[in-house]
Amino acid sequence: MRDEPAASAADEIGSAAGAETAREYRISELAQAAGIPVRTLRYYQERKLLPPPRREGRIGLYSEDHLARLRVIGNLLERGHTLEGIRELLSAWEQGHDVAAVLGLEKTVTEPWSRETPVTMSLTELAELFPGEVDPAAVEQAVALGHIAIDGDQVTHWSRRQLDATVALVRAGVPLSEVLTTSRRLQQSVDELADMFVEMIMTHVVGPLNTTDLADRELTDLTDTLARLRPGAEVAVEAGFARAMERRVRQEIDRVFGRLATTHRDTGESPA
Incomplete structure (x- = not known):
C-alpha cells in the first residue's frame, strides 16, 4: 500500500494537471491564496519551480495550475524535501513520469533506518544516572557524537536502548569517558560499513541502469x-x-x- 503523504503529493500534482484555468491571479493574489509571502513566490520562480505567468502588458497573470503547484511544493517541503529535490521531482512529472512511482522510490531510500525511541529528561536526571561522571567535557562529547541534544534544561537522548546499555556499562565499572571514546570509534567503523554497502549497491544495482531515462x-x-x-x-x-x-x-x-x-x-x- 502506498503511504498517504506520497499519495497526497502525487494526487495534488495530478490535480495541477487538470486544474481549472478560468480564474487568474495577480502575484499578490496568488501569494495570498497559497498562504505564502510574495517574496517566497518570487524565489520559487527564480529557482524554476513555478512556470512564468501569462503576460498582459506589464501585468503577470497566474492560473489555478500555478496555485495547485504551490500547494504541491508546500506539501513536499513539509515532508522534508529540499527545493532542489522538488524541482527535479516536478521536472520528472513534466517529462511524463508517474509521480507516485518517483515518490515511492524516494520514500524507500530516505525513510529512517533507525527504529529507536528517544528519551527526554533534565540534565539533573541524566547526571543521576551516572553519579560523578557527567561533567561539561562528557556532555560536550555526547553532543558531538549525536547521542544527546540539549534544549534549555532538557536533554534528549536519541535511543532509550543505547542509554540503558551505557548505564549498564558504567554501573559495571566502565568509566563514562571510556564508553564515549569507544562509541566514537564504533561510529567510525559503522560509517565505513555504510559506505561499503552503499557503494556496492550503487555500483552493481543502480549503476547499470540509465538513471537519466528510467x-x-x-x-x-x-x-x-x-x-x-x-x-x-x-x-x-x-x-x-x-x-x-x-x-x-x-x-x-x-x-x-x-x-x-x-x-x-x-x-x-x-x-x-
Whole structure:
C-alpha cells in the first residue's frame, strides 16, 4: 500500500494537471491564496519551480495550475524535501513520469533506518544516572557524537536502548569517558560499513541502469529491489558483529581460564 503523504503529493500534482484555468491571479493574489509571502513566490520562480505567468502588458497573470503547484511544493517541503529535490521531482512529472512511482522510490531510500525511541529528561536526571561522571567535557562529547541534544534544561537522548546499555556499562565499572571514546570509534567503523554497502549497491544495482531515462516500470522495480535489500544490510551487520563477539569473548574466556589453571598449578590446588 502506498503511504498517504506520497499519495497526497502525487494526487495534488495530478490535480495541477487538470486544474481549472478560468480564474487568474495577480502575484499578490496568488501569494495570498497559497498562504505564502510574495517574496517566497518570487524565489520559487527564480529557482524554476513555478512556470512564468501569462503576460498582459506589464501585468503577470497566474492560473489555478500555478496555485495547485504551490500547494504541491508546500506539501513536499513539509515532508522534508529540499527545493532542489522538488524541482527535479516536478521536472520528472513534466517529462511524463508517474509521480507516485518517483515518490515511492524516494520514500524507500530516505525513510529512517533507525527504529529507536528517544528519551527526554533534565540534565539533573541524566547526571543521576551516572553519579560523578557527567561533567561539561562528557556532555560536550555526547553532543558531538549525536547521542544527546540539549534544549534549555532538557536533554534528549536519541535511543532509550543505547542509554540503558551505557548505564549498564558504567554501573559495571566502565568509566563514562571510556564508553564515549569507544562509541566514537564504533561510529567510525559503522560509517565505513555504510559506505561499503552503499557503494556496492550503487555500483552493481543502480549503476547499470540509465538513471537519466528510467521508465515508470523500472522505477517501481528499482524501488522493490532496494526495499528487499534494506533488511539484508541490517542483518549482515548484526550477524557479522554477533559472530565477531562470540570469537572475541571466547578468546578472552580461554585466556582467563588459562590464568586460573596456571594459578592452581603454582599453588598446588585443584581447580574447581
